[in-house]
Amino acid sequence: MTANPLLDKWSTPFELPPFGDIEPDHFMDAFEATMATARAEIDAIADNPDAPSFDNTIEALEKSGELLSRTARTFYNLTGAHTSPELQSIEREMAPKFAKHGSETFQNNALYQRIATLWENRENLDLDEEKARVLERYHSMFQRAGAGLEPEAKTRMAEISQRLASIGTQFGQNMLKDEADYQLVLETKDDLAGLPDFLISAAAEAAKDRGLEGKYVITLSRSSIEPFLQFSTNRTLRETAFKAWSSRGEGGGNTDNRKIVAETIDLRAEKARLLGFDSFAHFKLDDTMAKTPEAVRELLTKVWTPALKQAHAEEEKLAEMARSEGDNFEIAPWDWRHYSEKVRKADFDLDEAELKPYLQLDKIIEAAFDTANRLFGLSFEEKHGLPVYQPDVRVFEVKDRNGKHVGLFLGDYFARASKRSGAWMSAFRGQHRLDGDVSPIIVNVLNFSKGAPGEATLLTFEDARTLFHEFGHALHGLLSNVTYPIIAGTGVARDFVELPSQLYEHWLSEPDVLSRFAVHYKTGEAMPKALLDKLLAAENFNQGFATVEYTACALVDLEMHLLDSGKDLDVSEYERKTLADIDMPKAITMRHRIPHFAHAFSGDGYSAGYYSYMWSEVMDADAFGAFEEKGDIFDPETAEKLYTHIYSAGGRPDPAETYKAFRGRGPDIKALLEKRGLAA
Incomplete structure (x- = not known):
């Protein structure tokens, strides 16, 4: 093979990946080389004859594997946003290899003993807040990976990790194929x-x-x-x-995910038992703000009960609307959105067709940027001619209020067959200060339907909200201001990570923002005040439905991960029975049915953790009140506290404490119920 660009120093502007030079075959060669280098670096740390110190153990680990990380970030961003059969083949091959590499690291006994020694002696190490947090994260990661287990249990843990990596990858690829086909x-x-x-x-x-x-x-x-x-x-x-x-992932053929789900549940339960936990849910939640399944169930039940009542009332209104049009049938899931649109039109004189011409993609991007400017002093300058992985990807240089470079933001907005569904934020490079100031390269990936050539791409209000949500995540990565990569940006507790994104959504609904950026795509005229008023008045419309379809997912996710075995698990029947037990309305389905519940089964990022959106929503609904109480949604003093305690702090502080530092107290669930229109 000729020179491999993945192994060279990148001389591209801002050190972006040289996408035009990278071929799929380069990845396997690069993974082999960089994994070997990373292994040698880690072994050298473990075998260091000097007594363990923060610098020669923890900081050394943070610096290790830099080229491997760079290659993996590039690869996995591509497999999510612009994949191909060649990349998918490599992804399947590499999944167990990465899991094996992780196990060899986290189960290295000599390395674990160095970390354990530092942890036991932490009170005498004179560590600042950030170093103390980084040490805690490493100690916890090693323990949760099985570093303290007996050899036989370690071996089994490694086998489980490799198998979970393989089937999680297959789950995601099956889902993508069903969607693309x-x-x-x-x-x-x-x-x-x-x-x-x-x-x-x-x-x-x-x-x-x-x-x-x-x-x-x-x-x-x-x-x-x-x-x-x-x-x-x-x-x-x-x-x-x-x-x-x-029915994605449930077609009965090669892309059917139900056996994968059953095996995943079984392996996760076994992993939890090996680590001494009652269930995988107990294991997963132990490292979150919620801490226990009981705390999660309590939150979800508090929301479920009023949401279910509201959803039944909404369903009756839909049935009335259908009957008024001569359609005398029971409302089915494929009817809900149709008749709710009619009811919204009748109740609020508002419909999506009237609204959408005022929601241009370019103007909503501009609104997100302007909000960041008014809150944090950021500016965004589009850069042309830079290397990108697909022609539609846009690149913006981000600067602070003093004109200093902050990072790069990439926007990948349009749906295509090579992209998995959904919307997410990721990073080609995270912020840190280990070797000088390393600035972040952050990407938002969405799936909007592209307008015809020469035509504006128009969004629904929900699309616009999704853009603001993902941009909130992007700001969490861009504004990160820490030394160590492990706690940079979104490196926070899973049920805290959605706070910056969900909080950012609030600004979209503010008249101060909409009145400036919701302009007609043909005439350029601002959305009429009467239409804006109707939009805001209807904001809580259909919230029973929205809350039920989400909360059902969170409850099913929690209950599945409390199972002690997945053997002989009939996934479709389990879903049916669990939903029946919570009185799920027949007219509503889970937002993500189990066979395509990627949050939980394409990797374990949100496994036993889908509740996180609502846990964070308790905070975000309450947090926006800090601005409302000031009478200014861009209040400089509050915005500075928001930057200091939420957006720039990464995982350095304890999440509950940093929220209190911003808000002056803990969050109040009443704010969430009021925001969703579910308060009694």
Whole structure:
């Protein structure tokens, strides 16, 4: 093989990955080389004859494996946002190898003994807050990986980790294939009945991308299928589309994920037992703010009860609307969005077709940037001609109020077959100060339906909210101001990580923001005040539905991970029974049904942790009140506290304590219930 760009020093602007020079084959060669180097560095730390110190053990670990990390970040960002059969093959091959590499590190007894010695002697090491936190994180990580187990148990832990890595990768690839392969082709006037111009235009563009010019295609991207379910008056097609969306990962063929889920549950339960925990949920929650399954269930139940009551009331209104149109049938899941749109129109004189022309993607991006400028003094300058992994990706240099470089922000906004569904924030490089000031390179990946050539891309209000949410995560990465990579940016407790993102959503709904950036894509005129007022008045509309479809997922996720075995687990029947036990309305499905619940089973990031969004929402609903109480949503003093205690602090402080430092007290769940319109 010729020179491998992944192993060279990158001379690209801002040291972006040289995407144009990287071929899939480069990755295997680079992984082999950088993994060997990283292993040698780690072994040298473990075998150091000098007595352990923070510098020669913890800081040395933080500096190790730099090229491996750089290669892996590049690779996994590509496999999520712009994959290919070649990359997927490498991903499957590397998953167990990375797990093995991790096990060899975290189960290295000599290395663990050095860390344990430092931990036992921590009170005498004169560590500052950040170093103390980094030591705690390493000690916890090693223990949770099985470093203190007997040899036989260590071996089994390593086997479990490798198998979980393999099947988690397969779960995600199966889901992507189901999504990429599906298309609902529309051809006749009956097929298009009820669809607004913006959706017809997006469907025509999706068809063109698939070589079906002159036809229309609805995909399983939320930005395509949700508006179709809202507006289509063809109930048969709504049912067809919804069932395809709902049954991803459950098709019975090679992409069926149910056996993977059962095996995952079984292996996770075994892992938890080896580590001395009652269940995987107990193990996972032990390292979070919530701490216990009981605390999570208490929160979810407090929300579930009023949400269920509200959802039943909403369903009756939908049924009334259907009957008023001569449709005398029980509301089904494929009817909910359709009739809720009609009810919203009737109750608030507001519909998505009227609203969407005022929500241009470019203007919502501008609104997110402007909000960051007014809160934190950031500016964003688009850079052209820089290396990107796909032509639609946009790159912005971020500077602070003094004009100093903060980092790079990449925006990848459009749905495509090579991208997994959903929306997320990731990093090609994290912030740290181990070797000078290393600035972050952060990316937001979303899945909006692209407008036709020369046409604006129009968003739903939910799309716009998602953009603000992910940009809140991006700011958490960009504003990070710590020394050590392990606690930089979003390196915080799982049930704290959603606070900066969910909090940022609040600014989108403020008239001060919408009145400036919600402008008509053809005329440039601002959204009329009457329409803006209707939008804000309807903000809590359908919250029973939204809360039930989310909370059901969180409850099912928790209960599954309390099981002591996954052997013989019938996943579909388990889902049915668990939902029946909590009185899930027949007209509502889980936001993510188990066979495509990627948060929980494509890796374990949110396993036994999907509740985190609501745990953080208790804080974000309460936190925005700090600005409202000042009478200024951009109050400089409050914004400075927000920067200091939330956005820049990374994982350095204890999350509960840093929230109190910002707010002056702990959060109040009443704020969440009021925000969702569920307060008694």
